[in-house]
Amino acid sequence: MSTDTLPGTSRSRPRPTLRESLRRVASAAVTPLEVDDVLDVFHPLRSGAALRGRIVDVQPETDESATIVIKPGRDWAGHVPGQYVRIGVDVDGTRLWRTYSLTHGPRADGCISLTVKAIPGGVVSQHLVHRTRPGQMLQLEQAEGAFVLPQPVPDKLLLVTAGSGITPVIGMLRNLFSRATPAATDIVLVHVNASEAAAIFRDELRALGADGRITLIERYDDQHGLLDVAHPESGLAALVPDLDQRLTYACGPAGLLDALEQHHAERGLQLTTERFRPVVLADLGGLSGGPVSFADGSLVEADGGVPILDAAEAAGVLMPSGCRMGICMGCVLPLMDGAVRDLRNGALTVAVPGETDPAGVPIQTCISAAAGACSINH
Amino acid sequence: MTVINKKPNNPIENLTPEDVEQIGIELDAIRQDVLDSRGEKDAAYIRRVVGVQRKLELGSRAVLLVSILPPAWVLGTAGLSVAKILENMEIGHNVMHGQWDWMRDPKIHSTTWEWDNASTAEAWKHSHNEVHHTYTNIVGKDNDLGYGIMRVDEDQKWHPMYLAQPLWNFLNACFFEYGIAAYDLELGKNLRIPKEKRSEVFKRNTKSTLAKIRKQASKDYVVNPLLALPTGSLLPTLAANVTANLVRNLWTHSVIMCGHFPEGVETFERKSIDPNETRGDWYVRQMLGSANISGSKGMHLMTGNLSHQIEHHLFPDLPSSRYAEVAPRVKAIFARYDLNYHEASLPAQVYSAWHKVVRLSLPNGFLATTTVKNAPEQAKLLWAMSTKGSKVRRAAQARLQQQARKLEVAKAA
Numbered sequence A: 001m002s003t004d005t006l007p008g009t010s011r012s013r014p015r016p017t018l019r020e021s022l023r024r025v026a027s028a029a030v031t032p033l034e035v036d037d038v039l040d041v042f043h044p045l046r047s048g049a050a051l052r053g054r055i056v057d058v059q060p061e062t063d064e065s066a067t068i069v070i071k072p073g074r075d076w077a078g079h080v081p082g083q084y085v086r087i088g089v090d091v092d093g094t095r096l097w098r099t100y101s102l103t104h105g106p107r108a109d110g111c112i113s114l115t116v117k118a119i120p121g122g123v124v125s126q127h128l129v130h131r132t133r134p135g136q137m138l139q140l141e142q143a144e145g146a147f148v149l150p151q152p153v154p155d156k157l158l159l160v161t162a163g164s165g166i167t168p169v170i171g172m173l174r175n176l177f178s179r180a181t182p183a184a185t186d187i188v189l190v191h192v193n194a195s196e197a198a199a200i201f202r203d204e205l206r207a208l209g210a211d212g213r214i215t216l217i218e219r220y221d222d223q224h225g226l227l228d229v230a231h232p233e234s235g236l237a238a239l240v241p242d243l244d245q246r247l248t249y250a251c252g253p254a255g256l257l258d259a260l261e262q263h264h265a266e267r268g269l270q271l272t273t274e275r276f277r278p279v280v281l282a283d284l285g286g287l288s289g290g291p292v293s294f295a296d297g298s299l300v301e302a303d304g305g306v307p308i309l310d311a312a313e314a315a316g317v318l319m320p321s322g323c324r325m326g327i328c329m330g331c332v333l334p335l336m337d338g339a340v341r342d343l344r345n346g347a348l349t350v351a352v353p354g355e356t357d358p359a360g361v362p363i364q365t366c367i368s369a370a371a372g373a374c375s376i377n378h
Numbered sequence B: 001m002t003v004i005n006k007k008p009n010n011p012i013e014n015l016t017p018e019d020v021e022q023i024g025i026e027l028d029a030i031r032q033d034v035l036d037s038r039g040e041k042d043a044a045y046i047r048r049v050v051g052v053q054r055k056l057e058l059g060s061r062a063v064l065l066v067s068i069l070p071p072a073w074v075l076g077t078a079g080l081s082v083a084k085i086l087e088n089m090e091i092g093h094n095v096m097h098g099q100w101d102w103m104r105d106p107k108i109h110s111t112t113w114e115w116d117n118a119s120t121a122e123a124w125k126h127s128h129n130e131v132h133h134t135y136t137n138i139v140g141k142d143n144d145l146g147y148g149i150m151r152v153d154e155d156q157k158w159h160p161m162y163l164a165q166p167l168w169n170f171l172n173a174c175f176f177e178y179g180i181a182a183y184d185l186e187l188g189k190n191l192r193i194p195k196e197k198r199s200e201v202f203k204r205n206t207k208s209t210l211a212k213i214r215k216q217a218s219k220d221y222v223v224n225p226l227l228a229l230p231t232g233s234l235l236p237t238l239a240a241n242v243t244a245n246l247v248r249n250l251w252t253h254s255v256i257m258c259g260h261f262p263e264g265v266e267t268f269e270r271k272s273i274d275p276n277e278t279r280g281d282w283y284v285r286q287m288l289g290s291a292n293i294s295g296s297k298g299m300h301l302m303t304g305n306l307s308h309q310i311e312h313h314l315f316p317d318l319p320s321s322r323y324a325e326v327a328p329r330v331k332a333i334f335a336r337y338d339l340n341y342h343e344a345s346l347p348a349q350v351y352s353a354w355h356k357v358v359r360l361s362l363p364n365g366f367l368a369t370t371t372v373k374n375a376p377e378q379a380k381l382l383w384a385m386s387t388k389g390s391k392v393r394r395a396a397q398a399r400l401q402q403q404a405r406k407l408e409v410a411k412a413a
């Protein structure tokens, strides 16, 4: 052992800063709690805390939708309009996670906003629209998502939205037109709704149309009939004659997006979509599931048509989750043994100890159902 | 007390299998009602208790920074004692039971909670939730019945070493958190195994328990006293922490003793338990193997609602805040089936439990046959039984029991 290694090793370990040392003392003084547990009692939105938000306002939009304005914790890293945020809401005392698009660009007051449409029987959306009050806290994750406009913004845009699918798009529009020099983009928005009364942001969009900032095409199922995208006389091409020169962004229910995808593919046009729910195979309900065991010893009997995430949560297992529709990877866990079925396409993923990756095969629990007994390392 | 199936008037003998099944159905219905109505108010309750506890503990520790001043010492020590009791009982014990897991809040969840106690959450959950709650009051299986070191039942053979049992019990009460840690590690059993043969699990658990004890002790006896050093309050703060831990230990020990130890709580024989015990059978064992403490709301809170020990044992994973509400319905079932709902005030239950500890530390029948007048002779007899070998012991024991029986017959007449 040479002596000159000693000063070297001590130099390579940087001396803890005063802040770090204080934290060490504080944590020794409050164990088994963490310092953060104690600070949370007094300042849950401080920097360094798990990301949370306080609801500062709930504004009704239509009878069945509302905008929720949230003051996020200090560590909120900002977002790009069109992105979404995962929120954890306590409904009847139980924390449930869902995903909502951000409906503003960055705001001067530092708040973020979501607009939620209450789905019949929807546990979280009904709660958010009808029962949340300012002052309540919710859990947040950082913004995510690739449904954002390219930079620089192209000259001609086509936005197609239906129902609550307007939410990421209104964020984009608000952001474009809140700037000192509004964007010079030529924007057509085809906004589809069941009826005028159900149209979220109707007046705001009409005002943008009246100012000549966008060309607004409103379609109401009760007045115009269901929009048939590919129809030669009443379809998209008839509504937007210069369709082929526009870059299209669309958000809405699966039926509309599927039709658009086919339509644009046939014309060789580029299309960016945002889906709120996964498209699940219809005939998986009858398949048998199996017992799912977790590393902590819990055992959950899971149906073959139900995501492992839902089954495990219902049985009281704490599960990581995010969008709950297979896009964010927030729910990925290693499958150690057994088989799971992808609910979107029926594909099987199999893990065999000794053959597949010893660390497990990563699966998305939100769109995977048990296909027989399986074990998950969690 | 004797295991239940050897008793002359075995209280469950009158229950038909149909009765037992019906009891199971009725208790399940009560449980379901609570599950169905569990919600926002319950979540708000536990969050409030956690918030109050944290503020109380922090406030008390802040006051102790100037505990050189006697009023500050008294206030800080009292606050810290209460905070530690709340943390262990209404919060820690119940959270680790999974009573709040349904909230899916990772901060209040049985899989993430660590408590202010020497035993690790991991080890405690195993010995308490799995062993004690499954094998409640089965002699030889449920180590809660005396932590493996005591004579808890007449049927256990008396030995002179049990004379020291009241002292052990008192010492265990004073150092209860370490007693629990040792018990969770099954230290006694494991230390008898040669070192190289001890299981990996035991070694791992011992290591984590020691690490936990080190952290706990440095917090209470080093870091916090040092923080108070600038005001000259190091020693008072140290004393305050010692006191608070002692108070917490004595209190929790008393509450735990009251739960299963008072006279009249039934114990069960290992072989009398059907390996295919039904849900109803299990419920009945829980009903008769637990005792409640009656008292004020504040007392229930400070016992972590273990004052509703019967309800807790029937429904260990229901929120503790709901036990008071279901108690009348549970009590009605006891009444309908003519079973004894064991309930008394805290002093009465503590006395009763201690009485049993003392009684069983002596040979069977000894306490019953002792009066002020015959005390010197009895003392001589005890001395002989303790020093003269097993033959003398057996003969004396037989005589004592005979006398005790005679006394009982005379009393009954």
Ligand SMILES: Cc1cc2nc3c(=O)[nH]c(=O)nc-3n(C[C@H](O)[C@H](O)[C@H](O)COP(=O)(O)OP(=O)(O)OC[C@H]3O[C@@H](n4cnc5c(N)ncnc54)[C@H](O)[C@@H]3O)c2cc1C
Pocket (backbone or CB within 6 Å): A084, A098, A099, A100, A101, A102, A114, A115, A116, A117, A118, A119, A120, A121, A122, A123, A124, A125, A126, A164, A167, A168, A274, A275, A276, A277, A323, A325
């Ligand atoms: C990236 C992304 C962004 C989203 N942005 C928004 C948004 O800005 N505003 C918004 O209101 N929602 C948005 N959602 C949908 C939202 O996350 C929830 O799925 C929705 O609020 C329903 O949740 P719930 O708990 O009320 O319904 P659940 O209780 O989970 O479901 C109740 C019933 O409704 C069905 N259902 C679920 N989701 C929908 C749906 N979207 N439409 C119709 N039926 C449904 C379910 O299959 C079930 O039968 C977004 C989803 C994703 C993935």
Ligand code: FES
Pocket (backbone or CB within 6 Å): A321, A322, A323, A324, A325, A326, A327, A328, A329, A330, A331, A332, A364, A365, A366, A367
């Ligand atoms: S929760 Fe987002 S991919 Fe599963």
